Amino acid sequence: MKNRKILLGITGGIAAYKSAHLCRLFVRDGADVRVVMSEAACEFITPLTMETLCGKPVPVKMFGRTAGPLEHIDLPDEAEIMVIAPATADYLARCAAGRACDLISSVTLAFTGPVLFAPAMNTNMWNNPATARNVLTLTEEHGWHIVQPSSGDLACGWTGPGRMAEPEEILDAARALFRRDLHGHRILVTAGPTAEDLDPVRFLSNRSTGRMGYAIAHAATRRGADVVLVSGPTALPCPTGVQRVDVRSALEMEQAVNEEVDGCDAVIMSAAVADYRPEQIMEHKIKKEQEGDSRVLQLVKNPDILAGLGARFAKKSRPVLVGFALETRNAIEAARTKLQRKGAHIIVANLAADGLGGDDTRATIIDDREKMFDTGPLTKIELAEKILDHVLEYWDRP
Ligand code: C5P
Numbered sequence: 001m002k003n004r005k006i007l008l009g010i011t012g013g014i015a016a017y018k019s020a021h022l023c024r025l026f027v028r029d030g031a032d033v034r035v036v037m038s039e040a041a042c043e044f045i046t047p048l049t050m051e052t053l054c055g056k057p058v059p060v061k062m063f064g065r066t067a068g069p070l071e072h073i074d075l076p077d078e079a080e081i082m083v084i085a086p087a088t089a090d091y092l093a094r095c096a097a098g099r100a101c102d103l104i105s106s107v108t109l110a111f112t113g114p115v116l117f118a119p120a121m122n123t124n125m126w127n128n129p130a131t132a133r134n135v136l137t138l139t140e141e142h143g144w145h146i147v148q149p150s151s152g153d154l155a156c157g158w159t160g161p162g163r164m165a166e167p168e169e170i171l172d173a174a175r176a177l178f179r180r181d182l183h184g185h186r187i188l189v190t191a192g193p194t195a196e197d198l199d200p201v202r203f204l205s206n207r208s209t210g211r212m213g214y215a216i217a218h219a220a221t222r223r224g225a226d227v228v229l230v231s232g233p234t235a236l237p238c239p240t241g242v243q244r245v246d247v248r249s250a251l252e253m254e255q256a257v258n259e260e261v262d263g264c265d266a267v268i269m270s271a272a273v274a275d276y277r278p279e280q281i282m283e284h285k286i287k288k289e290q291e292g293d294s295r296v297l298q299l300v301k302n303p304d305i306l307a308g309l310g311a312r313f314a315k316k317s318r319p320v321l322v323g324f325a326l327e328t329r330n331a332i333e334a335a336r337t338k339l340q341r342k343g344a345h346i347i348v349a350n351l352a353a354d355g356l357g358g359d360d361t362r363a364t365i366i367d368d369r370e371k372m373f374d375t376g377p378l379t380k381i382e383l384a385e386k387i388l389d390h391v392l393e394y395w396d397r398p
Contacts, residue, residue: 002030004178007079007111009104010050012040014155015086015120015164020045022085022167023053029171036060036075038091038104062103072103076111081177084108085147086120086164089131095142096134112240114177114222118147118170123160139381140211143218143239146379147173176385181392183224188264188319189217190257190271190305192232194250198297199282208272210234212324212361215384216268217242223388228264230256232271250274250302257305264319266391269306270348272326277302310343320394322387325349335366344368346394348387365390369397 006026010019026033033054037047039061047058059071076082084091091104100106108115117138125131126149138144147165154162165173191213195203210231217229218239229244230253238244245260247253250273261267276299286295306323313319323344325335328351335349350363361383366372367390375386 001026001175001178004031005078005080006031006033006174007075007082007107008033008035008050008054009037009082009084009087009108010035010041010045011038011084011086011088011091011104012043013086013088013120013164014044015118016041016044018164018167019085020049020053022083022170023050025167025171026083026174027054029175034075034079036104036107038102040088059103062106072100072106073110075107076113079111079113081114081116081174082108082111083116083118083170083174085118085167085170087117089119089121089125089128089134092117092119092131092134092138096137115142115144116147116170116173116177117144118165119149119162120164121149121162122154122156123158123162126160126162139379140215141237143381145173145177145381177222180224182220182388185224185265186226186228186263187220187391188228188230188257188260188267189213189220190230190232190253190267190269190273191217192234192236193272194232194253194274194302195248196250196274196277196302197248197281198278199284199286201285204274204276204278205233206272206274208232210236210271211380212384213268213270214239215380216270216387219381219384220388228260230260230271250277250305254303254305254308257309261309261319265395266318266320266322267309268322268387268391270324273305274302276300304342306344307342314343320345320391322346322348322391326352328352332364332366332372335364339366339368346387346390348383367394369394 010016035050035054035058037060050058094105100109147170150163151161152163153159192210193206193208195205197203214236217227221227221241227242229242245256247256279298279300321344325338325347327334331349331351335347338347346367348363360377362377364374
């Protein structure tokens with residue numbers, strides 16, 4: 001990480017003593033480190049310790065003597081990545097709410113680059129639904145990267161999850177944020193459900209949130225790819241740097257994909273495309289008064305977008321086509337069949353219970369060259385990285 005500009009934020013938990021070692025590791029790796037601390041962090045470790053290790057003043061208070069008038073803007077402006085270790089429950093709550101009530105929160109709010117955080121807290125605080133919700137907001141909506149806390153004996157006497165990851169692990173995760181291994185590659189990602197209109201106010205759809213595809217688009221952009229995201233209706237904000245094309249129905253998605261696919265090195269189809277659409281979209285709202293006690297909906301099959309690409313690029317090495325197989329049973333078998341039937345190169349298989357709408361997911365990645373591995377339980381962001389790793393490796397493999 002030679003000359004990389006890292007902003008290390010320390011908030012008030014006992015694990016703050018490990019931040020001194022983390023700072024040493026960054027400096028030893030050649031990074032240019034600035035440190036910002038919360039007032040509570042100073043109860044556990046002194047700014048002088050951190051100043052000595054990083055060789056620069058360590059601001060703490062918004063209006064303190066060490067902080068210049070624009071420190072809360074200058075510090076984030078100058079940094080390439082921000083690493084918060086330890087990140088306390090309260091700090092995460094402040095960030096999830098977008099607060100700027102002290103220097104470290106203001107600095108975080110003003111920072112636009114990748115943020116890596118290493119939570120540390122008591123097990124019950126970690127397991128509290130409010131903390132879980134804040135962590136989810138930060139990872140999935142804000143695109144922050146988490147170094148998961150480990151389980152073990154905590155300083156408070158409890159045993160369980162909440163112990164900050166070791167500094168070496170945080171160092172590795174920080175190094176990964178500088179990875180630009182997808183630079184020069186164009187990747188098309190589809191995400192979300194499709195909505196198949198019945199009339200001007202009703203539609204058929206499914207429970208896909210789009211989070212998986214958005215996580216892939218976000219991770220690929222950060223790793224240097226040029227990313228176009230064809231998205232069905234979702235409530236998610238477009239990740240920075242991603243070109244998003246909004247669509248509604250499967251037919252619109254097919255058209256957008258076909259328009260964008262030329263020149264792509266990979267197409268990652270995480271969208272949950274509706275298999276059928278109503279045969280007819282009524283011009284006016286369907287009125288129950290004009291219908292009987294039951295109504296038959298005539299549906300017609302939607303085109304299979306992935307299979308269409310499989311046929312179109314059948315003998316070509318690019319783009320690598322990645323499909324998903326979300327099943328309620330026999331996911332691996334279904335994935336194998338899909339590789340063949342759709343002409344895909346890689347299938348990410350998971351069970352609905354493990355993936356759909358949930359926070360964590362677990363998948364098996366299978367490719368047409370007989371490679372298969374189980375990812376184990378991961379966040380969607382972590383799975384996104386694994387899928388991209390697999391694509392990268394597939395490109396390189398003969
Ligand atoms: O056939 P099934 O829906 O299970 O296949 C899932 C995979 O195929 C996903 O990658 C999905 O994006 C893609 N798909 C598609 N067009 C469809 C249905 C699914 O591209 N009409």
